[in-house]
Amino acid sequence: MSNSFGRIFKITTYGESHGPAIGVVIDGCPAGVSVDIQQIQALLDKRRPGQSHLTTQRKEKDQLIVESGIFQGVSTGTPIHFRFENTDARSRDYSNIKDNYRPSHADFTYDAKYGLRDYRGGGRSSARETACRVAAGGLALQVLNQLGIDIHSFVSQVYNIQLKDDLPGAVDYSQIEKNMVRCPDADTAQKMQECIEVIKKEGETVGGTISCHIHSLPVGLGEPIYDKFQARLASGILSINACKGFEYGSGFSSSLMKGSEHNDIFEQNSKGAFITQTNHSGGIQGGITNGMPVYFRSVFKPVATVRKPQQTVSKDGASVELNVKGRHDPCVLPRAVPIVTAMAALVTLDFILIHRTNRI
Amino acid sequence: MSNSFGRIFKITTYGESHGPAIGVVIDGCPAGVSVDIQQIQALLDKRRPGQSHLTTQRKEKDQLIVESGIFQGVSTGTPIHFRFENTDARSRDYSNIKDNYRPSHADFTYDAKYGLRDYRGGGRSSARETACRVAAGGLALQVLNQLGIDIHSFVSQVYNIQLKDDLPGAVDYSQIEKNMVRCPDADTAQKMQECIEVIKKEGETVGGTISCHIHSLPVGLGEPIYDKFQARLASGILSINACKGFEYGSGFSSSLMKGSEHNDIFEQNSKGAFITQTNHSGGIQGGITNGMPVYFRSVFKPVATVRKPQQTVSKDGASVELNVKGRHDPCVLPRAVPIVTAMAALVTLDFILIHRTNRI
Amino acid sequence: MSNSFGRIFKITTYGESHGPAIGVVIDGCPAGVSVDIQQIQALLDKRRPGQSHLTTQRKEKDQLIVESGIFQGVSTGTPIHFRFENTDARSRDYSNIKDNYRPSHADFTYDAKYGLRDYRGGGRSSARETACRVAAGGLALQVLNQLGIDIHSFVSQVYNIQLKDDLPGAVDYSQIEKNMVRCPDADTAQKMQECIEVIKKEGETVGGTISCHIHSLPVGLGEPIYDKFQARLASGILSINACKGFEYGSGFSSSLMKGSEHNDIFEQNSKGAFITQTNHSGGIQGGITNGMPVYFRSVFKPVATVRKPQQTVSKDGASVELNVKGRHDPCVLPRAVPIVTAMAALVTLDFILIHRTNRI
């Protein structure tokens, strides 16, 4: 019962990696949205495998199929069904992963929880599910854009290569898509790319961080006490495969500041809006957006599938050496960028809709 | 509609800091639990103000009142109402905060969101609400303890003083309550205490990190795809006042490891259980507990209320100098320890109950 | 986890009949509502015991206590806690019902479900809980009234005495409170009253039906496919103690009409609004209000507690003769009128708030 996300703009996803299809039902999309499917497909294309030599060479076109809820190009207020056929799920030999537990994968835990698992390509635990998030999030993003809200995600760290300044104001978003890594600084991007190429040759994998900025949010989004803006964001982000941490605003570094340094001093700008001189709050105070940019960082561990022999155990407890083949990513960060954007868009739009009920 | 947390074991809290009372309704507590109210009160006493000179001197005894759901010492399966009367909410002069927006507080955002706010003592945005979490979490913890599960939270960092090793195995939990700071290492605790004393004299505040370990969890807890164990944990922890970040297992440091270093190699222990040689996964794989200890870290920013004059604006936009009085914490970390434990207990028990529905 | 009702305007109730207190937390009341507590108390007074010789003589004043969420007479958008102290829950001898299962009460099922029960006065299964619904519903009703919406409930049948015409248009609402039975026709009311007096003397009880009309609803309320207006109404009404059935519009009698007789023909009125010439649809088409009056009927069985000896079994299965004492209603209908109104108000307001999210 936990394959849904959101309260008003609510998505429910289904599907296994190598089954016939995966998809998402979006329930609660307001009626009257002009939907540009091409634009959603463009976001999907940033997530799809095979987009560059830095990513897996698996061949899925992730072609979006629309089956309901949109009529003559406009949302009708009824559930929208987006579906993807799994075209590259050719019959193959799964004996290797069928009986053995790959280290730091979900093979063991799915078996332990459910008593069985669809082992083909990781089944439900595969990151293939994230295509559904990107499709739904892409729709949410369209609505947000129409409301003047922008979301930009980018790679701010790969292994030990770090973008110097990833804060709002310091980043040129127009550069993000100029390189395969999706890092907005050309030099850093170049180093990240080289890093990944070396890692790939080693048969290794690496992780890193993705930063995300949300601009032009209205004041008042987020629902205390338990649905604070950051709480829901964290929940959405940490539900993404391989994500190990989340911080917003000053985040972990806030512990190294004193109160008076950390406090964001209010002032009124020339238009009469309340703004803060600094933004350690990350645009959120008391769980509610204050009109300043929201920004957060998420960390992704290195992909568990490496091209090296690894020790593990079989279902029966026998010690085995595992040699995983298949076409996997040396670094998921570039492909995770649209997923982070999608989750941020889903959270934001949902809060916008809920917020309409807050005043009589 | 967002003052509830949990799905089966579900809490709903109410109450403002300086209103007549605050409380929590726990809906979904299984029937048949022998409830030890003293033990819950003991957890509450770790959160209550005035417990040491390191915390606020506000005088609230946080005396737990039970009004339903427990009959002859045993839970009946009906809603449990825990309530606290606000005894120290004496009438006072609120003019200072009534019309002015304290920096990095929720005054502005509540006003902006709702059009008005109960300004007395921070109203609903006050951390006073966390007493309700601790009461409910204390009950959850009792159930977990009866099932053999232990949760230990402790302060692992205050400002620039850091506990060297906060991982499971490296911490002597029996030491946590031996000092006012709730850091399990005596020397580090002493330094933290001195740090807070200095900060307090300066009229400043500091933040830090709290680490939490959950031991003896069954395999199989957590509900993919959107209710992964870590996602719900993060949501609960980031809903706590002043929390700015969350990481579990290897967390942010995972980005500095290669895949084969990070992977946790499976083996069978002498009892036939599947364990991993390392635990970078933090006891969670694919969003589901794998039987290894779950551990996570959360960061808390410095308290926004400082004893120094600060610039801000009034509701009308006028520039004012703010001099906040009242009895506030120089560092909330020691008092936040039971809150982190409580949220972890609420999440864990809820997943245990949900997990009962996963197999036919 | 099932003591909540509503999605946006959401209530959670707690409390046992003879415990220290009962109450309700209303989460999601919009901010900015001017709350008239006296008016809510007036609705509560229609439900409270001891209001006439037709009802139980139990003495509960059901004095509403407000503990949060309303500041200076206005709702703040935070949870509202309404509470009632149980003043008439004097210590008494419960041995009779402690070990025996009263026929058609919930003693057996609570024991069977939870393994134990708070047997004092029926515990959680007592209709005392409905005071909480009336308090919350009374608040909802105030909001609705401010929006121009009216709800009128009344007794349309007691045992074999039936109001001739209970449809919108045929009822003079100003007469409802003119008699103890809450039937809008004086003659019928008189007969109903006499009927109840006879029944009371017999030591018996009777049931009947309550009709409810909702006027001036906006078009568009109700959320297909599963939250149709009538589906949620039915759920709310059938959750009331002793209710055995629900019908709306033409209801059960619709089966005796042909399609062309039953169809409500559309036309435009002088103001350009779409209306229907008849209203067999009961103001709801496709689960959505069409602007015509919503009306429905609910039936309540005779109270299970009779003043006659009854055979039953004890917990241990022994056959026993039961002689229940205590102060019970010969007919709950008059006191159930405000409960039906309250549930209708809760449903309606919730749908109004949700409907704000239906269009971009």
Add this chain to the structure above:
Amino acid sequence: MSNSFGRIFKITTYGESHGPAIGVVIDGCPAGVSVDIQQIQALLDKRRPGQSHLTTQRKEKDQLIVESGIFQGVSTGTPIHFRFENTDARSRDYSNIKDNYRPSHADFTYDAKYGLRDYRGGGRSSARETACRVAAGGLALQVLNQLGIDIHSFVSQVYNIQLKDDLPGAVDYSQIEKNMVRCPDADTAQKMQECIEVIKKEGETVGGTISCHIHSLPVGLGEPIYDKFQARLASGILSINACKGFEYGSGFSSSLMKGSEHNDIFEQNSKGAFITQTNHSGGIQGGITNGMPVYFRSVFKPVATVRKPQQTVSKDGASVELNVKGRHDPCVLPRAVPIVTAMAALVTLDFILIHRTNRI
């Protein structure tokens, strides 16, 4: 956000009548269920159009496609996606219903609520959606059957032809499928069939009632206070197209009984189980099943589409005469039987799963 039903065993449906496909995602089906798709298809075949001359001649085979959640014939605990392609949604002339509001259909309310509608074949408001319910309910029914629980629905009234006794004990379930009407009494069925044939010739439609019995339920299902067994049942049943009322146990007739007549006297049977001598409670006391058969009745209005000219208005308010063509049912009752069964199965299984969390 209201296209979901259930809490643990939770379904979400999507799709319009004449779009490319409709479907349902079942989230929360326990892992380990052996699924017999043929058996689900058999239930679907009872709902599908064209099954006899009494029903619409529209040609949809309602061929179930399984796309996820079942692996090697067994449920995996992940979402199950059932899908139906709309094969008979040929391009046609919709101008008649595009601009005009058919009486007692949802054309007007959908337009009013959402600002637009997919008018092809009724779009989302079409009863075509119920195929999804039957598929999901058919799966639930399989699980229930494996647990020894039986559900039987049948037509107990068509227009003025009524089955004499529709109570548990009086009905021979083996006869239900022996006739086109699905009435368990051959003579009554014959009269019903003749009635429908006459009505069809007239170009008219009729409604009626469906009765449902659930046998061998465990004691303890249903979640007071707001999720009582009957409340959830009523909600599910009243969400079915054309349903106008619901009663369980003695239902509306309970108002004509005195308390001591209505009370169900407990006794112990030879196996030591608590049973009641009568079953006016309909197997439910205090919202919780007591182990006796659950039975309820639901009424369906005559189909709104008649083969006669009707007055109505266009979107612009112009008066128009409507002559609807297409292939519609003179009486939906026979096809609604599996839908009632499906909803009852969904409710029952959900409560069984939830009930597992009620005791420690």
